[in-house]
Amino acid sequence: xxxxxxxxxxxxxxxxxxxxxxxxxxxxxxxxxxxxxxxxxxxxxxxxxxxxxxxxxxxxxxxxxxxxxxxxxxxxxxxxxxxxxxxxxxxxxxxxxxxxxxxxxxxxxxxxxxxxxxxxxxxxxxxxxxxxxxxxxxxxxxxxxxxxxxxxxxxxxxxxxxxxxxxxxxxxxxxxxxxxxxxxxxxxxxxxxxxxxxxxxxxxxxxxxxxxxxxxxxxxxxxxxxxxxxxxxxxxxxxxxxxxxxxxxxxxxxxxxxxxxxxxxxxxxxxxxxxxxxxxxxxxxxxxxxxxxxxxxxxxxxxx
Amino acid sequence: xxxxxxxxxxxxxxxxxxxxxxxxxxxxxxxxxxxxxxxxxxxxxxxxxxxxxxxxxxxxxxxxxxxxxxxxxxxxxxxxxxxxxxxxxxxxxxxxxxxxxxxxxxxxxxxxxxxxxxxxxxxxxxxxxxxxxxxxxxxxxxxxxxxxxxxxxxxxxxxxxxxxxxxxxxxxxxxxxxxxxxxxxxxxxxxxxxxxxxxxxxxxxxxxxxxxxxxxxxxxxxxxxxxxxxxxxxxxxxxxxxxxxxxxxxxxxxxxxxxxxxxxxxxxxxxxxxxxxxxxxxxxxxxxxxxxxxxxxxxxxxxxxxxxxxxxxxxxxxxxxxxxxxxxxxxxxxxxxxxxxxxxxxxxxxxxxxxxxxxxxxxxxxxxxxxxxxxxxxxxxxxxxxxxxxxxxxxxxxxxxxxxxxxxxxxxxxxxxxxxxxxxxxxxxxxxxxxxxxxxxxxxxxxxxxxxxxxxxxxxxxxxxxxxxxxxx
Numbered sequence: 120x121x122x123x124x125x126x127x128x129x130x131x132x133x134x135x136x137x138x139x140x141x142x143x144x145x146x147x148x149x150x151x152x153x154x155x156x157x158x159x160x161x162x163x164x165x166x167x168x169x170x171x172x173x174x175x176x177x178x179x180x181x182x183x184x185x186x187x188x189x190x191x192x193x194x195x196x197x198x199x200x201x202x203x204x205x206x207x208x209x210x211x212x213x214x215x216x217x218x219x220x221x222x223x224x225x226x227x228x229x230x231x232x233x234x235x236x237x238x239x240x241x242x243x244x245x246x247x248x249x250x251x252x253x254x255x256x257x258x259x260x261x262x263x264x265x266x267x268x269x270x271x272x273x274x275x276x277x278x279x280x281x282x283x284x285x286x287x288x289x290x291x292x293x294x295x296x297x298x299x300x301x302x303x304x305x306x307x308x309x310x311x312x313x314x315x316x317x318x319x320x321x322x323x324x325x326x327x328x329x330x331x332x333x334x335x336x337x338x339x340x341x342x343x344x345x346x347x348x349x350x351x352x353x354x355x356x357x358x359x360x361x362x363x364x365x366x367x368x369x370x371x372x373x374x375x376x377x378x379x380x381x382x383x384x385x386x387x388x389x390x391x392x393x394x395x396x397x398x399x400x401x402x403x404x405x406x407x408x409x410x411x412x413x414x415x416x417x418x419x420x421x422x423x
Numbered sequence: 424x425x426x427x428x429x430x431x432x433x434x435x436x437x438x439x440x441x442x443x444x445x446x447x448x449x450x451x452x453x454x455x456x457x458x459x460x461x462x463x464x465x466x467x468x469x470x471x472x473x474x475x476x477x478x479x480x481x482x483x484x485x486x487x488x489x490x491x492x493x494x495x496x497x498x499x500x501x502x503x504x505x506x507x508x509x510x511x512x513x514x515x516x517x518x519x520x521x522x523x524x525x526x527x528x529x530x531x532x533x534x535x536x537x538x539x540x541x542x543x544x545x546x547x548x549x550x551x552x553x554x555x556x557x558x559x560x561x562x563x564x565x566x567x568x569x570x571x572x573x574x575x576x577x578x579x580x581x582x583x584x585x586x587x588x589x590x591x592x593x594x595x596x597x598x599x600x601x602x603x604x605x606x607x608x609x610x611x612x613x614x615x616x617x618x619x620x621x622x623x624x625x626x627x628x629x630x631x632x633x634x635x636x637x638x639x640x641x642x643x644x645x646x647x648x649x650x651x652x653x654x655x656x657x658x659x660x661x662x663x664x665x666x667x668x669x670x671x672x673x674x675x676x677x678x679x680x681x682x683x684x685x686x687x688x689x690x691x692x693x694x695x696x697x698x699x700x701x702x703x704x705x706x707x708x709x710x711x712x713x714x715x716x717x718x719x720x721x722x723x724x725x726x727x728x729x730x731x732x733x734x735x736x737x738x739x740x741x742x743x744x745x746x747x748x749x750x751x752x753x754x755x756x757x758x759x760x761x762x763x764x765x766x767x768x769x770x771x772x773x774x775x776x777x778x779x780x781x782x783x784x785x786x787x788x789x790x791x792x793x794x795x796x797x798x799x800x801x802x803x804x805x806x807x808x809x810x811x812x813x814x815x816x817x818x819x820x821x822x823x824x825x826x827x828x829x830x831x832x833x834x835x836x837x838x839x840x841x842x843x844x845x846x847x848x849x850x851x852x853x854x855x856x857x858x859x860x861x862x863x864x865x866x867x868x869x870x871x872x873x874x875x876x877x878x879x880x881x882x883x884x885x886x887x888x889x890x891x892x893x894x895x896x
Contacts, residue, residue, distance in 0.1 A: 163726070213715050214540060214541050214544045214545075214715070214716075214719070215541065217541075218541050231723070231725075232721075232723055233722075233723045233725070233726040234720070234721060234722045234723055234726055235719070235720075235721040236719065236720045236721070237716070237718060237719040237720075238718045239486075239488075239716075239717030239718050241488075241717065242486065242717055242718045249850050250850075252850055253846050253847060253850040256846050256850065257842075257843045257846050257847075260842045260843070260846060261839055261842065261843070264835075264838070264839055264842060265835075265839075268835050313785070313855060314784075314785050314788065314858075316855070317785055317788075317789075317847065317855050317858045317859075320843055320846075320847055321789075321792065321843070321862065323843055324839060324840040324842075324843035324844070325796065325840065327836070327839050328799065328836035328839070328840070331832060331835045331836045331839065332803065332832045332836065335831055335832040335835065336832075339828075339831075359810065360806075362806055363802050363803055363806040366748075366752060366802045366806070367798075367799045367802050367803075369748060370745050370748060370749075370795045370796075370798050370799070370802070371792070371795035371796055371799075372795075373741055373744040373745055373748060373795060374738070374741030374742070374744070374745060374791055374792065374794050374795035375741075375792070375795065376741075377737045377738070377740040377741035377744060377791075378734065378737045378738070378741065378788065378791055380737075381733060381736055381737040381740060382733055382734045382736075382737035382738075382788075382791075383729065383730045383733030383734055383737075384730075385478075385730050385734075385784050386730075386734055386737075386784060386787075386788045389785070389788050390788070393792065
């Protein structure tokens with residue numbers, strides 16, 4: 120048996136630093152939201168070989184910005200993609216202006232439009248609100264579910280405490296990927312898009328899997344072996360389940376890494392968010408949620 | 424034969440059917456080969472393509488906000504608007520357009536594969552135009568009909584009809600010409616029922632100016648038809664061929680001069696048709712403005728194809744890696760779980776085709792994720808089985824205990840995921856809905872494959888013999 124809970128303070132310290140760093144990064148760099156949340160236009164183009172020279176000529180960012188000056192598009196962000204492509208972002212425009220912008224680009228160099236997205240400001244704000252509601256509701260539902268599922272174990276730790284500790288672990292699991300994405304957003308212009316939000320919510324559902332399996336084992340060991348030292352029961356349960364935790368996380372990570380490296384650009388950051396979140400989830404179930412139960416129990420015993 | 428073998432045979436048949444449905448090419452090639460060799464006429468296996476979302480097949484997705492401030496019955500007005508827009512995009516010739524109402528005043532228009540987005544937006548944004556047309560005289564009709572015939576002759580000889588003098592004349596409606604009466608003179612239309620026969624009728628109420636116009640028109644057209652057009656096409660499909668084109672004309676006969684501005688259209692129509700006509704008349708009478716889209720998403724056809732290929736390839740690699748992982752760490756049970764995983768993939772993809780689930784990139788992401796998660800239940804069970812075997816239990820007992828003991832964890836964790844999926848589904852845009860749907864489908868099917876199928880495989884393939892070679896467990 121490995122004495123997991125003996126080193127609780129070390130885990131708390133590590134997670135504490137990670138969480139504080141994430142929050143700091145979120146405050147300083149904020150999140151770089153995609154246009155589906157902020158409103159605006161997003162245009163993805165690829166320059167194609169010109170009929171005259173047969174060569175692909177991708178105009179420089181400044182050249183593009185200058186050519187589009189007359190449309191009064193606000194701040195134009197041009198981001199080159201691959202060898203021949205570019206992503207342009209600017210304020211919301213109507214279809215006629217969109218066509219004119221495309222025509223102006225074609226004057227610079229022959230171009231093919233890959234995608235165009237325009238989101239009105241009200242739609243973006245609405246989506247933001249809905250996302251926040253969805254995340255909060257998920258957290259609430261999961262906490263309640265766990266408190267309910269563990270209602271039969273009230274000793275030595277009350278069942279609602281299982282719910283609360285898994286909630287703390289979940290907040291941990293969602294803050295760390297958010298922190299990473301705020302850094303990525305600041306330094307590499309990576310945006311929070313809808314797929315990433317979907318990934319974050321999935322992390323909530325998935326990382327609680329691990330916590331449930333471990334708590335379930337604690338529940339079973341308490342019911343079967345009776346009351347012993349609670350910390351020992353937890354250690355024993357963790358030892359029994361750790362192999363399974365590693366296997367489960369490994370299989371999810373395998374497919375997500377495959378998606379990250381071979382899945383193309385659209386799902387790249389979706390899989391990255393899941394890779395970070397799932398790893399953090401596995402860590403937090405073993406090293407945060409369970410030790411917290413023990414610490415909480417010790418603390419309340421000392422009080423009485 | 425024992426029951427477990429029958430179930431096993433059932434699972435094998437299910438797996439083969441699902442697999443063939445997902446990828447019928449090889450089976451069909453085989454059928455072709457046999458047909459050629461023996462002169463049989465075995466038909467091909469039923470094939471049904473996936474329904475691809477806009478982001479995968481290209482097209483445009485538009486969101487409109489209707490201006491309903493002046494409208495009393497908002498629900499009805501939105502229904503009418505949806506109907507009118509749907510008519511227009513159908514006539515635009517887009518394959519499988521989707522027009523749906525979102526919330527109380529939003530309209531989502533999806534046009535897969537559309538080329539000219541600008542024209543589509545212009546067409547959708549137009550105010551509905553309702554007109555009442557009277558019959559042309561023979562002298563007016565004849566030159567148009569002649570011209571149409573002339574052009575048809577030219578076309579059958581494959582000649583360029585644009586060389587014919589005044590060919591544009593043939594584009595005119597040969598039978599009807601517009602009157603001054605249009606939608607703006609109509610106050611409202613309603614379905615009423617005949618007091619004695621209880622048949623549905625359509626009641627038209629015109630405003631004061633419209634009443635005068637209507638009186639003049641009816642006076643000069645007694646016993647003649649009055650055709651009703653919306654957006655330049657017949658208000659309903661009268662030929663019953665499912666589409667509205669030049670051969671459709673909806674033209675009630677004017678029985679008498681009508682004064683007072685209220686008219687009733689009688690005749691043998693179903694209540695449903697009466698409702699359709701009424702709502703279209705109303706959308707022409709009280710046009711709801713939708714203006715420009717508040718959100719637009721256009722995806723070129725090549726982008727979607729490329730990302731589809733890439734993500735499918737990634738999914739296949741991931742699947743292979745999971746299989747290798749399972750076999751290395753869990754040996755024979757791992758191999759059986761891998762077989763169950765392949766059955767899982769086949770069944771899930773079959774459901775995607777059957778329902779059909781509209782596949783988006785996010786949906787495929789969700790599906791690939793579910794491949795990694797599907798074996799979770801198996802890992803739990805196997806880990807439990809190993810423990811029981813270590814404690815010296817017989818293999819068949821260990822299998823049973825493994826499933827029984829692991830079940831509460833499996834149930835709790837998967838229910839939790841389903842709860843999150845439900846929240847995602849309710850509180851989000853269509854993009855995430857696709858993701859939540861594929862993920863929750865994946866969870867449900869994976870429970871079936873990881874528990875039911877794997878258990879049958881274990882019962883069939885692992886017997887007393889394995890006691891001697893415990894290392895494979």
